[in-house]
Amino acid sequence: xxxxxGQQSSRKIWAVVPAKAFVSAKQRLSGVLGDWxxxxxxxxxxxxxxxxxxATPRIAEVLVVTSDAEVARLAxxxxxxxxxxxxxxxxxxxxxxxxxVASAEAVDVLIVPTDVPFATIDEVNAVxxxxxxxxxxxVPALSDGGTNAVGxxxxxxxxxxxxxDSFVRHQADATRHGIRLYVSRLEGLEWDIxxxxxxxxxxxxxxxxxxxxxxxxxxxxRRTLTDIQTRIHTL
Numbered sequence: 001x002x003x004x005x006g007q008q009s010s011r012k013i014w015a016v017v018p019a020k021a022f023v024s025a026k027q028r029l030s031g032v033l034g035d036w037x038x039x040x041x042x043x044x045x046x047x048x049x050x051x052x053x054x055a056t057p058r059i060a061e062v063l064v065v066t067s068d069a070e071v072a073r074l075a076x077x078x079x080x081x082x083x084x085x086x087x088x089x090x091x092x093x094x095x096x097x098x099x100x101v102a103s104a105e106a107v108d109v110l111i112v113p114t115d116v117p118f119a120t121i122d123e124v125n126a127v128x129x130x131x132x133x134x135x136x137x138x139v140p141a142l143s144d145g146g147t148n149a150v151g152x153x154x155x156x157x158x159x160x161x162x163x164x165d166s167f168v169r170h171q172a173d174a175t176r177h178g179i180r181l182y183v184s185r186l187e188g189l190e191w192d193i194x195x196x197x198x199x200x201x202x203x204x205x206x207x208x209x210x211x212x213x214x215x216x217x218x219x220x221x222r223r224t225l226t227d228i229q230t231r232i233h234t235l
Contacts, residue, residue, distance in 0.1 A: 011108060011131075011132070012060045012105075012106075012107040012108065013058065013059060013060060013107060013108040013109065013110055013128055013131070013151075014059070014060055014061040014062070014063060014102040014105070014107045014108070014109055014110070015053045015059050015061070015062045015063065015109075015110045015111075015112055016063045016065065016095060016098030016099060016102060016109055016110070016111045016112070017046075017049060017050070017053070017062065017063065017064045017065070017075075017080070017098075017111075017112055017113070017114060018064075018065045018066070018085070018091055018094035018095050018098065018111075018113065018114075019046055019064055019065065019066045019068070019071045019075070019114050020066070020067075020068065020071075020087070021066075021067075021068035021070070021071060021087075022038075022039040022040075022042040022043045022046070022068070022070060022071065023035070023038075023039045025038060025039070025041075025042035025114075026038045026041060026042055026115075026193070026194075028194055028195055029041070029193075029194075029195065029196065029199075031196070032196045032199065033218075037218065040214060041193070041211070041214060041215075042114065042115075043074070044117065044210035044211045044213075044214045045114055045115050045116075045117040045193065045210075045211050046071065046074065046114045047074065047078075047210050048117035048118075048209055048210050048211050049112060049113075049114055049116060049117060049119065050062065050064075050074075050075065050078045050080060051078075052119050052120065052121060052124060053112065053124065054078060054079060055121050056121045056124045056125060058124075058125060058128050059110070059124065060107065061081060061102075061105075061107075062075075062078075062079070062080040062081065063080065063081050063082075063083050063098045063101055063102060064080045064081070064082055064083065065082075065083040065084075065085050065094040065095070065097050065098040066082065066083075066084075066085055066087075066094075067084065067085045067086055067087030067088075068087070083097050083098050083101050085097055091113075091162050091163070092160070092161055092162055092163070095111055095160055095162065096159075098111070099111070099152070099160075103154065103155075106154060107154060108131055108151070108152060108153050108154050109150075109151070109152045109154075110124070110127060110128065110149065110150070110151050110152075111149065111150040111151075111152070111160055112148075112149050113148065113149075113162070113192065115192045115193050115194065116148050116149070116188070116189055116191065116192050117193070117209065117210070117211035117212075118187075118188040118191045118201075118202055118204070118205050118209065118211070118212070119149075119186075119188040119189045120188045120204075120206070123139075123186040123187075123188050123189045124189075126184060126186060127139065127149060127151045127184055127186075127189075128151065130151065130182040130184055131151045131152075131153055133180070134151075134153075134180045134181060134182040135152070135153045135156040135158065135174075135179045135180045135181070136150065136151065136152055136153070136156060136158050136170075136174050136179050136180070136181050136182070137149075137150070137151035137181075137182045137183075137184055138150060138151075138167065138170050138171070138174075138181065138182070138183050138184070139183075139184050139185070139186055139189045139190060140167040140183065140185065140190060141167065141190060141192050142190040142191050142192070143197075143198075144164075144192075144194060144195075145164065145165040145166070145167055145168065146162065146163070146164070146165075146166050146167060146192070146194075147160070147162060147166045147167045147170055148189050148190060148192050149189050150170070156179060157177055157179070158173060158174060158177065158179055159173070161173075171183070187202065187204060188202070188204065188205075193211070199215055199218065200215065201215050201216060
């Protein structure tokens, strides 16, 4: 049953964003992007995700879980609260740390990775809306079987375990525990950037998106390099 509007407006939700060092992010793209390009892509995606979360008034606080000084500095400059991570235990440990801090403040949680730069304010709100009458909201990845966002009501007995095929596992865990689950398919949140095929810009992306600008510039640079190489080989 949907909660009365007064209860809806009084519920608080915090975003948890686990973030590794930019220089070590997106290793699967190492065959396509150089070290500097991968770090810059990771940086722009992180900034876009934070910008969307901070532009969503219903997000009361943004927690960034990281062990990296540069990530922490950018997050702090944006207004986020830092949760220190040892950087060695992996994504799910970082998620658990952030969730524990949020739970101690008696708030609902929205877990968002750093590689969904095309998510929109409306999509974040859509996930929050579904938490009013569900315990868990999942947003699947578009193509690789992963999970791109998890909304959790306070006190829900559910442990997110991100990774390969996590969406199916999350659904199974929710069913096994009798948890009220909603699957939300949202164009921007579904689009993560993990492999070479993801290095394109969806049509709906707003102007000013840092990641979109980076990818467009990257595409132009690569086409220019290809043209130069082709001309050299034809001489």
